[in-house]
Amino acid sequence: MVYWYDLSWDEVKEKLPSIKAVILPIGSCEQHSLHLPLGTDTYSAVHLSEKVAETLKDKVYVLPPIWYGISPHHMNFPGTITLSEDTLIGLVFEIAYSLKQHGIKKLVIINGHGGNIPALTIALRDIRDGLGMKVALINPWLFISDVTEKILESKIWGHAGEFETSTALIEMPGKVRVSKIKKPVIKEPKTPYTAIWEKNKVITPWNTDEFTDTGAIGDPTKASKEKGEKLFNAMLERTINFVKSFIEEK
Numbered sequence: 001m002v003y004w005y006d007l008s009w010d011e012v013k014e015k016l017p018s019i020k021a022v023i024l025p026i027g028s029c030e031q032h033s034l035h036l037p038l039g040t041d042t043y044s045a046v047h048l049s050e051k052v053a054e055t056l057k058d059k060v061y062v063l064p065p066i067w068y069g070i071s072p073h074h075m076n077f078p079g080t081i082t083l084s085e086d087t088l089i090g091l092v093f094e095i096a097y098s099l100k101q102h103g104i105k106k107l108v109i110i111n112g113h114g115g116n117i118p119a120l121t122i123a124l125r126d127i128r129d130g131l132g133m134k135v136a137l138i139n140p141w142l143f144i145s146d147v148t149e150k151i152l153e154s155k156i157w158g159h160a161g162e163f164e165t166s167t168a169l170i171e172m173p174g175k176v177r178v179s180k181i182k183k184p185v186i187k188e189p190k191t192p193y194t195a196i197w198e199k200n201k202v203i204t205p206w207n208t209d210e211f212t213d214t215g216a217i218g219d220p221t222k223a224s225k226e227k228g229e230k231l232f233n234a235m236l237e238r239t240i241n242f243v244k245s246f247i248e249e250k
């Protein structure tokens, strides 16, 4: 059993002395093109969290996931639900505050959605300074960017593209609509350095539908199970390495 919410309170009490950290998976509820469900980022964060906790049994438990994130840029596609930054920062801080009251000292956030990073970074600082807890944020796809470069063919591999579709085939195979995988029509922005694949060279608020017709940014037709397996295994290996060391830190 790896889920915090499957325990009863007396079991939590009994296990507390051996629990070294808890993992909080967070994703989003946002459009992921035609072939992936709205919950893709959360499914993905939960799957990785679960595998890490299975390896570090009894030392690490997985908290109830946060199924919403910061997704205003996807709101032009039906189904997307977004939080504000303040709400997410408050939510994560209050979860940490509750954990602290039960004696949990370390929190690892496994995040499935890039749009959450600025708010989570603020929450991390608040938790460290305000609660004195040790806290870390893992963005699995950034954690293995060196590996990704060797595995993927496309230059743009982001949202619902080659990377995410490949890993989805491993993490949530039954939820990928394989017959609906389609290469999007990508519209390059007229102003240079502002596109999502320019990796924040110039930051300007954009909406996904300004770049792509299907909602995918990148080419999901290049995705494969084989690539997904390599990417997922790399994310898992590094995350386990990190968490193993993090839980031993004084």
Ligand SMILES: [Zn+2]
Pocket: 032, 040, 041, 112, 113, 159, 160, 164
């Ligand atoms: Zn995603």
